[in-house]
Amino acid sequence: MADHRPCTARNETPLERADRNFGELLQELRVTQTGVQILFAFLLTLAFTQRFPSLDTFQRATYVTTLLLAVVAAALFTAPAALHRSLFQRGAKARIVQVSSRLATVGMGVLVLAFTGSVLLVVDVTTGRAGGVAAGTATLLVCLGLWWLLPRLVRRAGRTEEVGTARTHPAREPVRRRATARPGAAPRVPSARLR
Secondary structure (H helix, E strand, C coil): HHCCCCCCCCCCHHHHHHHHHHHHHHHHHHHHHHHHHHHHHHHHHHCCCCCCCCCHHHHHHHHHHHHHHHHHHHHHHHHHHHHHHHHHHHHHCHHHHHHHHHHHHHHHHHHHHHHHHHHHHHHHHHHHHHHHHHHHHHHHHHHHHHHHHHHHHHHHHHHHHHHHHHHHHCCCCCCCCCCCCCCCCCCCCCCCCCC
């Protein structure tokens, strides 16, 4: 059966790989969900503070937009659990992992905007519009740098390192055992398929 054949350098089957990937994804989502929940709770309480009625139109628009972004981020980060629950034991684990990974990626993008809006609002209210815009822009740049640019730089460095290693240490031919084959039988070639 194809689902039980080892397919990766970890010598795991596709189902084992999907289980591992889903577990790793859930660990990532636990971290981000906590942040979103704290942000959402903070935003909900702002509407009930004494100073809220004195906000100007820009600040109110920023508040409502940020609140809605936090709700969307929370929905995106909890969607993998709902997807898994809906498709539980239906043989769709690999597809669940693929869709859940995309949901988490979009959720991170929405969370960046929610963080940016939150900082913009708080700094705008406390120090003024120029400070709020500057702080919001800085938050956006820091999040984009850490969540988008840094992973790409690390991936590129890994590729460069792999190419350098391959040039200095060419891959050795695998040691082949002398097989006692039947006369006229084609020799067996080991599979080089690794993921």
